[in-house]
Amino acid sequence: MIPAAFSYESPRTLxxxxxxxxxxxxxxxxxxxxxxxxxxxxxxATPPALIDLGRIPDLNYIRDTGDHLAIGALTPHAAVASSELLHRMSPLLAEAADSIGDVQVRNRGTIGGSLAQAHPNADYPAAILALDAEIVTLSRTGEHVIPAREFFTGMFTTALSANEIITEVRVPKTTGAGAAYKKFAHPASGYAVVGVATVVRKHGNAIESAAIGITGVSGTPYRATAVENALRGKPASAIADASRRAADGIEAIGDTFASPGYRRHLAMVFTRRALETALARARAK
Ligand SMILES: Cc1cc2nc3c(=O)[nH]c(=O)nc-3n(C[C@H](O)[C@H](O)[C@H](O)COP(=O)(O)OP(=O)(O)OC[C@H]3O[C@@H](n4cnc5c(N)ncnc54)[C@H](O)[C@@H]3O)c2cc1C
Incomplete structure (x- = not known):
C-alpha cells in the first residue's frame, strides 16, 4: 500500500x-x-512524477454561458450534485453526481478526473453521452473540443492524448425535457454495476426523442441507439418492449459480482425505469 517513489510538481497556471x-x-x-x-x-500505476492541478485557479466552476452550461474540470462531484444552476437547467448530471460513491469521494473526486479515468463502471459517462456534452481540452497546440460520443474509446481509455488537459465540460440545457439517471450500485464501492441516463422529449402524448447513455455493461459506455430508434414518435406503452434492446450488439463484461448475462438483464430493467421516470418529468409541447 505504499506507492513507488515519484516527484511532485504543483504548477500555478495551465x-x-x-x-x-x-x-x-x-x-x-x-x-x-x-x-x-x-x-x-x-x-x-507507477508514474515517475505527479503534476497536481489543485493549485491552478479557475478550474472549479459551474457557469451559464448562454446556450450551454460550462463546468470546470476540477469541480468536485459534490458541487455538481448540489448546483442550483444544473438542477434548474440540466439536472441529469447533478443526479448522476449525487449517486457517486460516498460523501468523501464526492468531496474530493472531480468531473475532469472521472472522465479522464474512464472507469467502465463510472457514473458520469452515461449522463455525458445522453446529454451529447462536449469535453474541452488544452494542449500546447491549443484548445480542442471533443464530443462525448468520440471521447470514450475503451476500458480506461479515451480520446485524450498524453499532453492534453481537460479544462471544461460543456452541457446543453435540457429545459422542457425530462431526464433521469438510474443505477444498480455495487454494494461496496457504489460504482454502477449498470447505470442508465436518459433525456426524453415529449410531443403531445408521444415520445419525440429519447437519448440513452449506458455505463457498466461493456468496457466502453455507449448510446442505446436501438432503444432510441424504437421509441421515436411512440407512446409511453412502447417503453417496456423497446427497453429489451438496451444491450443489442453490445459485448457485456462479467466479474465475480455480475455475469455478462446479469448485466444485460440489468441494462433492460434500468433502461425501462430511467425512461419511465424521465417521461414523467418531461413537459409536453
Ligand atoms: C471508494 C471509492 C468509491 C468510488 N465510487 C464511485 C462511484 O460510485 N461512481 C463513480 O463514477 N466513481 C466512483 N469513484 C471514483 C471517483 O469518482 C474518482 O474521484 C474519479 O474517478 C477520479 O477523479 P479524481 O478527480 O479523483 O481524479 P484522479 O484520481 O486525480 O485522476 C484520475 C485520472 O485522471 C487523470 N486526470 C485527472 N484530471 C485530469 C484533467 N483535468 N485532464 C486530464 N487528465 C486528468 C489523472 O492523470 C488520472 O489518470 C470511487 C472512488 C473511490 C475511491
Whole structure:
C-alpha cells in the first residue's frame, strides 16, 4: 500500500502544467486523487512524477454561458450534485453526481478526473453521452473540443492524448425535457454495476426523442441507439418492449459480482425505469 517513489510538481497556471507535461511524458496529472492514488498504492500505476492541478485557479466552476452550461474540470462531484444552476437547467448530471460513491469521494473526486479515468463502471459517462456534452481540452497546440460520443474509446481509455488537459465540460440545457439517471450500485464501492441516463422529449402524448447513455455493461459506455430508434414518435406503452434492446450488439463484461448475462438483464430493467421516470418529468409541447 505504499506507492513507488515519484516527484511532485504543483504548477500555478495551465501554461506551467502543460510545460511540465511536455517535459515529463510519463508524468500523471493529479486532480482529486481518488482513482490515481489508490492505483499508485497498489502499484498498478507507477508514474515517475505527479503534476497536481489543485493549485491552478479557475478550474472549479459551474457557469451559464448562454446556450450551454460550462463546468470546470476540477469541480468536485459534490458541487455538481448540489448546483442550483444544473438542477434548474440540466439536472441529469447533478443526479448522476449525487449517486457517486460516498460523501468523501464526492468531496474530493472531480468531473475532469472521472472522465479522464474512464472507469467502465463510472457514473458520469452515461449522463455525458445522453446529454451529447462536449469535453474541452488544452494542449500546447491549443484548445480542442471533443464530443462525448468520440471521447470514450475503451476500458480506461479515451480520446485524450498524453499532453492534453481537460479544462471544461460543456452541457446543453435540457429545459422542457425530462431526464433521469438510474443505477444498480455495487454494494461496496457504489460504482454502477449498470447505470442508465436518459433525456426524453415529449410531443403531445408521444415520445419525440429519447437519448440513452449506458455505463457498466461493456468496457466502453455507449448510446442505446436501438432503444432510441424504437421509441421515436411512440407512446409511453412502447417503453417496456423497446427497453429489451438496451444491450443489442453490445459485448457485456462479467466479474465475480455480475455475469455478462446479469448485466444485460440489468441494462433492460434500468433502461425501462430511467425512461419511465424521465417521461414523467418531461413537459409536453
Ligand atoms: C471508494 C471509492 C468509491 C468510488 N465510487 C464511485 C462511484 O460510485 N461512481 C463513480 O463514477 N466513481 C466512483 N469513484 C471514483 C471517483 O469518482 C474518482 O474521484 C474519479 O474517478 C477520479 O477523479 P479524481 O478527480 O479523483 O481524479 P484522479 O484520481 O486525480 O485522476 C484520475 C485520472 O485522471 C487523470 N486526470 C485527472 N484530471 C485530469 C484533467 N483535468 N485532464 C486530464 N487528465 C486528468 C489523472 O492523470 C488520472 O489518470 C470511487 C472512488 C473511490 C475511491
Amino acid at each position: 501554461k506551467e502544467a502543460l510545460a511540465l507535461l511536455e517535459s515529463n511524458p510519463n508524468a500523471k496529472l493529479l486532480a482529486g486523487g481518488h482513482s490515481l492514488l489508490p492505483a499508485m498504492k497498489l502499484r498498478l
